[in-house]
Amino acid sequence: MPPPRATYRHGDLRAALLDAGLQLARAGGPDAVVLxxxxxxxxxxxxxxxxxxxxRAALLAAVSDxxxxxxxxxxxxxxxxxxxxxxxxxxxRGRLHAVGSGYIAFAQHEPGLFRAAFTVPSDLSEAFSLAKAGRDGLTPFQLxxxxxxxxxxAGEIGADRRLGLEFLAWSAVHGLAMLVIDGPLRGLTAELIDATRERLLDMVDSGL
Amino acid sequence: MPPPRATYRHGDLRAALLDAGLQLARAGGPDAVVLxxxxxxxxxxxxxxxxxxxxRAALLAAVSDxxxxxxxxxxxxxxxxxxxxxxxxxxxRGRLHAVGSGYIAFAQHEPGLFRAAFTVPSDLSEAFSLAKAGRDGLTPFQLxxxxxxxxxxAGEIGADRRLGLEFLAWSAVHGLAMLVIDGPLRGLTAELIDATRERLLDMVDSGL
DNA sequence: TCCAAGTTGTGAACACCGTCCACAATGCCG
DNA sequence: CGGCATTGTGGACGGTGTTCACAACTTGGA
Structure with missing residues (x-):
């Protein structure tokens, strides 16, 4: 119930709506972002x-980004x-581990936003879009x-194996995040989830 | 527009509604199953x-199962x-590969049903529910x-490492399925997806 | 300076959805 | 045969996305 605006124009309605949409998504996931x-x-x-x-889809897409x-x-x-x-x-290797941990931590701490972020269809052509970038201008994919x-x-991976490697690492980490949020791993103790995450990241690490 | 029923009672309305719900989910995912x-x-x-x-949630849950x-x-x-x-x-090892392939194939051929199946929140206690079982009475998790x-x-995995291994394999395969359906891998050629799937399954296989 | 044109917000309306209530048709059981 | 639980109907309510016509404001050029 904000007080009535002083001016007829709002000022930056688009940003305000996006912000409200983010709040809604935070609390209830993509379905909760109601126009x-x-x-x-x-x-x-x-x-x-x-x-x-x-x-509404456009608003949701902006929230997702x-x-x-x-x-x-x-x-x-x-x-x-x-x-x-x-x-x-x-x-x-430590940085690979950190990237995966940060991704899963986001899913754990902001499940609504996580679902909103990655449930909205998109394709590879948008993986580098600046709209999806964080403070430092890089998207999750780019990181x-x-x-x-x-x-x-560093010589840990042969250049011939490099192509498409994002998808392997992403799959594993994304899958675990989904299972933790609303899959069979939901409700497990934090310790158990932490342990599973470490094992998963080891698997990725050794599996290249 | 089916012809009006001969009898006042329907006969097996529950099954009919579930079937209609499956059709809807097949065409449009969970959001499309509207009561x-x-x-x-x-x-x-x-x-x-x-x-x-x-x-509606109960209908959707039945569809998901x-x-x-x-x-x-x-x-x-x-x-x-x-x-x-x-x-x-x-x-x-061949059977592990097959299980993963079958899971991903289902996601590719029935993306709507796949989303309906695994987007609905559930937890580990339901992973063995007979309602989620296939023709042979086993759930995906059990398979x-x-x-x-x-x-x-077969001696390929030490018994001490066995606990919780489902989650590692599942994460990888589930994640790839999601990325293929509406993530950055959407729209890639079938060959590229097949190749990625093989590499992923190799990663799981070697990462135990 | 003023006014025409564009931009941005409002109000009323429509169709659709999930859901609740009261009621009617039906099958079953004594 | 009669009562009762079950199953389907009709109508209504509030909420949603979306469209249309209109009003308030901003701005740029004569």
Whole structure:
């Protein structure tokens, strides 16, 4: 129930709606981002949204992109928490581990946003879209790809095996995230989930 | 627009609604299973559904269970297509590969049903529910667990490593399925997807 | 400076959805 | 044969996405 606007124009309605949409997604996943509710929270009539988004789907897509940016932030945070040290190879493996951990941590701490981020259909052509990027301008996909490149540079992975490796690592980590959020792993203790995550990341690591 | 029923009672409305729900899910995923449309297809008033399902959620849950049974069928089909031969260890590895392939094949051929099957929240306590079982009475989870047991019996995996192994294999395969259906791998050529699947299954195989 | 044109918000309306209530038709059991 | 639980119907309510016509405001050029 925000107070009535002073001016007739809102100022930045698009951003406000996107923000409300993110709140809704955070609380209830993609299905909870309801156009009318978003406009209600912003204190504007339902139809005003149509000046900034073609559709509910368009609003949801924008929310999804923003949520992917937040996922990228979580991955980046995990990367930044690493202490430098060891050989280049060790460092690169540590960074691969961090990227995966950050991804899963995001799913655990923001399941609604995670679902909103990765349930909306998209394809490879959008994996580099700036709209999906985090604070540092990189998308989750780009962060992963960067770490894989480091592994190649460090000689841990043959350059001939590099192509498409993103999909293997992503699959494993994404799958675990889904199973933890609303699959059979839901409700398991944090310790058990942590242990499973470590084993999974080991599997990825050894399986290249 | 089915012809009006001869009898006032329908006969087996619950099964008919479930079937209509499966059709809807097949065409449009979980969001497409809308209660009113299901009753419409069956030729019954919207409220009739409430005599057999508490909720739209209950109908969707039933659809999800049935879809998991179909996934189990796809996995079982892949298993049955294997030709016996080789050592016990080789056979067990082949069966692990088949289980994963069958799972991904189901996602590719029935993306709507796949989403309906695995997007609905559930937890481990339901992983053995007979409602989710396929023709042979086994759930997808049980099929996977069985193959992992074979690997242990064949000496390919140490018994001490067995616990929770389902989650590693499942994560990888489930993640790839999701990425293929509406993730960045969407729209890739079948050859590329097949190649990625093989590499992924190799990763699982070697990563135990 | 003023006014025409574009932009952005409003209000009313429509169709559709899930769900609840009261009621009717039906099958079953004593 | 008669009562009763079961199963389907009809009508209604509030909520949703979306469209159309219109109003308020901003802006840029004569």
């Amino acid at each position: 009318r509710e978003a406009t209600r929270r912003v204190g504007v009539s339902p139809n005003a949204a149509y000046r900034h988004f073609a559709d 923003a949520a992917q940016g937040l996922a990228a932030d979580s991955m980046k945070t995990a990367l930044d928490a690493l202490t430098a040290g060891g050989t280049a190879a060790e460092a690169a 992963l790809a960067g770490v894989l490149d480091e592994l190649v540079a | 009113r449309e299901a009753t419409r297809r069956v030729g019954v008033s919207p409220n009739a559904a409430y005599r057999h399902f508490a909720d 049935a879809a998991q049974g179909l996934a189990a069928d796809s996995m079982k089909t892949a298993l049955d297509a294997l030709t016996a031969g080789g050592t016990a260890a080789e056979a067990a 996977l667990a069985g193959v992992l047991d074979e690997l242990v019996a």
